[in-house]
Amino acid sequence: MKWRPRFRFDRDFAFIGALIVLALGLVIGVINESAVSDRKLRELDTEAKILAQSVVASVMFSDQVAARESALAFSQNPEVDAVGVYEQGGALIASFSREGAEALPPRPTARASAYRGGFLETIRTVERDGQTYGHVYLRLRREPLLARLGRYTPLALLVLMTALVLAVAGAAQGALKRAYAQLEQKAADLEAANSSLKGEIDQRKSAEEALVQSRKMEAIGQLTGGVAHDFNNLLMVVSGGLRMLTRHDDPERRRNIMEAMQQAVERGAGLTRQLLSFARRQPVELQTISVAARINGMRSLLERSLRADILLDINIPEDLPPVSTDPGQLELAVLNLCVNARDAMQKGGVITISARLGSRLRTVEVLVRDTGAGIPPEILSRIFEPYFTTKPLGQGTGLGLSQVYGFAQQSGGEARIESQVGFGTTVILSLPISSEQLSAPSPNPLPVAIEDRSRHVLVVEDDDQVASTVCSMFEDLGHQTTRASSAEEALSALQRNHAFDLVFSDIVMPGGQNGIELARELERIAPNLPVLLTTGYSGHEDVDPGRPVLRKPYEIGDLREALFKVLNRRAAA
Amino acid sequence: MRLASAIAMLVTAALMGAAPPARAQTSEESVKATFVSRFISFVTWPPIEGDAANAPVTLCVIGAEPFANELERVVSDQRINGRPFDVRRIAEPASAARCNAVYVVGARVEDTLRAVRGRPVLTITDGAAGDDARGIIHFVIVDRRVRFHIDDARAAEGGLFMSSRLLSLGVSVRRRPAS
Ligand SMILES: Nc1ncnc2c1ncn2[C@@H]1O[C@H](COP(=O)(O)OP(=O)(O)OP(=O)(O)O)[C@@H](O)[C@H]1O
Ligand SMILES: [Mg+2]
Numbered sequence: 225m226k227w228r229p230r231f232r233f234d235r236d237f238a239f240i241g242a243l244i245v246l247a248l249g250l251v252i253g254v255i256n257e258s259a260v261s262d263r264k265l266r267e268l269d270t271e272a273k274i275l276a277q278s279v280v281a282s283v284m285f286s287d288q289v290a291a292r293e294s295a296l297a298f299s300q301n302p303e304v305d306a307v308g309v310y311e312q313g314g315a316l317i318a319s320f321s322r323e324g325a326e327a328l329p330p331r332p333t334a335r336a337s338a339y340r341g342g343f344l345e346t347i348r349t350v351e352r353d354g355q356t357y358g359h360v361y362l363r364l365r366r367e368p369l370l371a372r373l374g375r376y377t378p379l380a381l382l383v384l385m386t387a388l389v390l391a392v393a394g395a396a397q398g399a400l401k402r403a404y405a406q407l408e409q410k411a412a413d414l415e416a417a418n419s420s421l422k423g424e425i426d427q428r429k430s431a432e433e434a435l436v437q438s439r440k441m442e443a444i445g446q447l448t449g450g451v452a453h454d455f456n457n458l459l460m461v462v463s464g465g466l467r468m469l470t471r472h473d474d475p476e477r478r479r480n481i482m483e484a485m486q487q488a489v490e491r492g493a494g495l496t497r498q499l500l501s502f503a504r505r506q507p508v509e510l511q512t513i514s515v516a517a518r519i520n521g522m523r524s525l526l527e528r529s530l531r532a533d534i535l536l537d538i539n540i541p542e543d544l545p546p547v548s549t550d551p552g553q554l555e556l557a558v559l560n561l562c563v564n565a566r567d568a569m570q571k572g573g574v575i576t577i578s579a580r581l582g583s584r585l586r587t588v589e590v591l592v593r594d595t596g597a598g599i600p601p602e603i604l605s606r607i608f609e610p611y612f613t614t615k616p617l618g619q620g621t622g623l624g625l626s627q628v629y630g631f632a633q634q635s636g637g638e639a640r641i642e643s644q645v646g647f648g649t650t651v652i653l654s655l656p657i658s659s660e661q662l663s664a665p666s667p668n669p670l671p672v673a674i675e676d677r678s679r680h681v682l683v684v685e686d687d688d689q690v691a692s693t694v695c696s697m698f699e700d701l702g703h704q705t706t707r708a709s710s711a712e713e714a715l716s717a718l719q720r721n722h723a724f725d726l727v728f729s730d731i732v733m734p735g736g737q738n739g740i741e742l743a744r745e746l747e748r749i750a751p752n753l754p755v756l757l758t759t760g761y762s763g764h765e766d767v768d769p770g771r772p773v774l775r776k777p778y779e780i781g782d783l784r785e786a787l788f789k790v791l792n793r794r795a796a797a
Numbered sequence: 798m799r800l801a802s803a804i805a806m807l808v809t810a811a812l813m814g815a816a817p818p819a820r821a822q823t824s825e826e827s828v829k830a831t832f833v834s835r836f837i838s839f840v841t842w843p844p845i846e847g848d849a850a851n852a853p854v855t856l857c858v859i860g861a862e863p864f865a866n867e868l869e870r871v872v873s874d875q876r877i878n879g880r881p882f883d884v885r886r887i888a889e890p891a892s893a894a895r896c897n898a899v900y901v902v903g904a905r906v907e908d909t910l911r912a913v914r915g916r917p918v919l920t921i922t923d924g925a926a927g928d929d930a931r932g933i934i935h936f937v938i939v940d941r942r943v944r945f946h947i948d949d950a951r952a953a954e955g956g957l958f959m960s961s962r963l964l965s966l967g968v969s970v971r972r973r974p975a976s
Contacts, residue, residue: 281962284835286828286942290966352838353878 238394242387249383253376260375264344264364265337271298272337272348272362279309283317283350283358291318298362305343308332308361309350317358325363332359342366455495461488487528493777494525494559509550510635512658515579515588516540518551519558526562533572536562540579540590547588548658552775553631554590560624561592561651567615568596568649582654587637590653598645607641628653679703679791684714684729684742694728697780701787711737715745724753726790731759731773740766754790825925828943829936830868833900833921836934837877839963842897842917843956853883857896860903861926862886868900893918902926917955933957939968949973 275298282291295307295318306321308328319328329347337346343363350358465485472478519540526536558577565575573595582589599607606612608629613622625639628651632639636656643649681698683705685691695705706724708714710733718724727746731739743755757767760776767773774786837854854877858865865886872882885896890909893899898919901909906922907930913920920932925943933955935946946969952959953973964970 281839281960281966284838285832285945285963285966287944287966352835355838355875355877 238390238397241394242390245383245386245390249379249386253379256376256379257372260372261339264367265339268337268344268346268362268364269348271301271304271364272346272360275307275309275360275362276348276350279318279360280350280352280357283309283311284352286311286317288317292320294318295320303364303367304362305365306361306363308359310359310361312356312358321363328361332361339366455492458488458492458495461485489777489779490525491528493779494556496777509552510548511551512546512548512660512662513551513554514542514546514662515544515554515590515655516542518554519577519579519590522555522558525555526559529559529563530566530575531572534566534569535574537574537576538578539576544579544581544588545657546660546662547635547655548660549635549637549655550631553627553634554653554655557628557631557653558590558592560628561653564624564651565592565594565596565649567620568594568598570597573648584654586657587654588657590655591650592653593648593650595648598647598649599641599643600645604641604643608639625651679725679787680723681705682708682714682717682724682727684708684711684727684733684739686710686730686733690730694783697783698728700780701784710735711739711742711745714742718746718750718753726787727753727755729755729757731757731767732761740768743771744768756786756790824867825938825943826864826867827871829923829925830864830871832936832943832945833868833898834872834875834877834882836919836921836963837882837898839960840898840919840952841958841960845917851879853881855883855885855896855898857885857887857893857899859887859890859893859899859901859905859909861900864900864902893920899932901932902928906930906932913955914951915954917957919957920951933959937968944968947971 275294278294278297279291281287282294291309295309298304298307299320299322304320304322306325306328307319308316309318310332311317314331316328316330321328326343332347335347337344343366345361345363347359347361349356350360462485465481465488468481469478472481519538523536523538530536562575562577565573569575576593577590578593579588579590581587603612603614608625609622610626611622612625613620625641629639632653632655637654639651639653641649641651681703683691683694683698685694685707686709688709691707691709695707698705706717706721708717711729714727714729718727727742729739729742733739737745739757739759743757746753746755756772756774758774758776758778772786772790774782778786833856837856856868856872858868865884869884872884875882887893887896887899890901890905890912893901893909893913894916896913896918898921899909899913900921900923902923903926906928910920910922910930910932919934921934921936922928922930922932924931924935924937924946926936931946931948933948933952935948937944937946945967947959947964947967948971949959949964950971950973
């Protein structure tokens with residue numbers, strides 16, 4: 225508020241200005257008054273001159289009547305107080321004076337016009353042709369003070385008005401300054417309001433973030449709910465199947481039931497994988513695979529996921545180079561893309577899955593094309609966003625394409641989308657060509673043949689039921705098993721018996737060492753003993769690189785394959 | 798303010814201002830002489846060829862020796878617009894034609910008036926002296942004061958112009974015909 229003292233000054237300035245104007249008015253009045261007095265004197269001179277001229281003949285010829293007439297003529301002027309006409313000898317030959325007026329001077333001597341008391345008076349010679357013949361005396365009343373003051377009324381008013389205007393202007397200036405101060409205050413308030421608004425915006429932002437988080441949680445909740453529902457259905461198929469198996473002896477019938485049960489279990493496995501993937505906890509497990517083999521192998525799964533009015537056309541050249549990617553994630557991505565395509569084709573259509581050498585060097589492109597509704601340009605940029613969905617609540621989580629995108633990135637490739645509204649959509653997955661040869665032949669149909677020789681497997685599993693299932697699977701594969709329910713038990717079993725060919729251990733076990741720690745211990749004490757870990761969880765980042773992990777749930781084929789790999793690696797080493 | 802009672806005294810006083818102190822005695826004659834000298838200020842003569850700007854004003858007197866003396870005394874040191882006065886006593890009325898003004902009384906009034914008729918001569922006659930014939934200016938006594946009649950028509954005949962200030966003082970004024 226540095227203007228405050230100035231504000232004072234301005235008001236004083238207005239006051240001083242008003243004073244100056246008043247003083248000026250006074251000075252002007254005085255000057256004017258003296259000018260008026262001078263003029264009055266000159267007027268008096270003129271009047272006297274006229275009088276002298278009008279009486280010159282009367283004086284020269286001593287005509288008192290005529291002189292008196294002239295004098296009376298002057299009395300018409302109300303300002304005239306007295307008139308006197310004198311002959312050369314000083315004798316008064318004519319005069320006029322108002323009632324109560326002062327007596328005329330007895331002996332005139334010419335003198336300059338002057339003020340005397342409330343009067344102006346003059347004495348002038350009466351001349352003709354250079355000769356002096358007498359004198360005239362003229363006395364005027366001075367204008368009364370009031371009248372004179374009255375003459376200054378307009379001036380005085382003007383001055384007063386000006387002074388008033390100045391004063392008002394000063395006050396107005398003050399008011400203006402005050403208003404300005406208020407404005408400044410308001411500006412400050414506004415600033416404060418602005419900063420509090422900013423604070424609110426920040427709060428709101430965090431609230432929105434919380435909302436996003438809660439939406440995420442909600443989505444996950446929905447997903448979980450959906451998965452639970454699906455699982456219930458699957459479990460119903462399995463439990464119903466088991467019950468039927470006990471009642472039916474017909475082998476054909478039993479095979480059908482078992483096939484249905486097998487499918488249900490497969491779907492359950494897929495669902496679990498999807499769930500884990502959504503939770504983004506599935507680590508990528510890069511393998512060198514053949515795209516053609518992998519996707520062709522998905523056909524029955526995909527067809528089951530689609531509707532009858534949708535034709536699936538898988539057309540992948542067999543001679544494409546192998547790619548380096550996570551096969552489970554690839555399958556999931558293809559599944560997600562097909563489900564999206566299905567949802568986009570409410571009146572049926574064709575899904576074409578193809579592959580080709582990518583335009584980018586050393587890539588293979590997998591294309592999933594549909595003949596569906598297409599994606600409007602305005603949302604095209606958002607569809608890869610997690611949780612972005614146009615589907616009604618409970619039907620879409622918006623995580624499908626997010627998985628596709630994330631998977632492509634993690635594989636070192638990319639995902640892009642081309643779409644035309646009304647014609648269809650193509651999603652292109654670009655995956656890097658592997659520098660390695662195919663690591664394993666594509667799994668063949670289940671010849672549950674006993675490969676090479678029978679092995680002795682130490683199964684470490686805390687859950688009795690799982691343990692018995694796993695043991696029977698190994699037995700089905702022609703192997704012999706010993707069960708340990710903890711890492712300690714396993715170690716003591718190994719100490720007692722050195723004839724184990726393989727340790728098959730669950731990672732998560734209650735208390736004591738877990739599977740990973742056990743594997744490390746075994747590495748130390750029995751480096752030549754192969755260890756295969758298994759888990760139902762993802763995210764075991766501390767698993768030593770290169771150590772194979774079999775993910776639950778698995779089928780006997782998966783187990784056989786994993787077993788084969790582990791034993792062969794050992795053999796090669 | 799009534800002055801009638803003091804007229805004589807005033808007249809005397811007026812004349813005393815102009816009169817030398819040596820002649821304390823005031824008379825009708827001296828008033829008339831003063832008036833004659835003063836009439837000159839109110840009369841304009843037609844320009845006369847060869848007349849110098851400061852040529853003396855010729856005042857002629859016929860048949861009034863004491864008046865001539867009085868007039869001489871009155872104008873002795875007077876000047877009118879720088880011109881001095883020249884008082885002449887003449888006998889022949891015909892000679893009056895060469896005067897600027899002529900004061901005539903007695904037997905030769907009419908002859909004189911006839912002689913200068915139509916000439917630029919200010920003729921002054923005197924009723925107070927008992928003459929009836931009137932010149933351009935004709936003295937009379939009114940309320941014991943010297944006054945005069947003015948015959949502007951006669952003045953016009955001689956080409957003279959009488960000032961309106963003088964005309965306004967005439968007891969009577971015979972107007973000149975409108976030109
Ligand atoms: N092939 C397609 N044709 C038309 N629109 C598509 C296609 N694929 C995706 N979309 C649009 O992109 C949105 C996001 O797809 P995304 O797969 O990420 O989630 P979602 O399918 O809605 O839900 P979720 O896959 O989790 O069940 C979809 O809601 C849909 O509007
Ligand atoms: Mg989807």
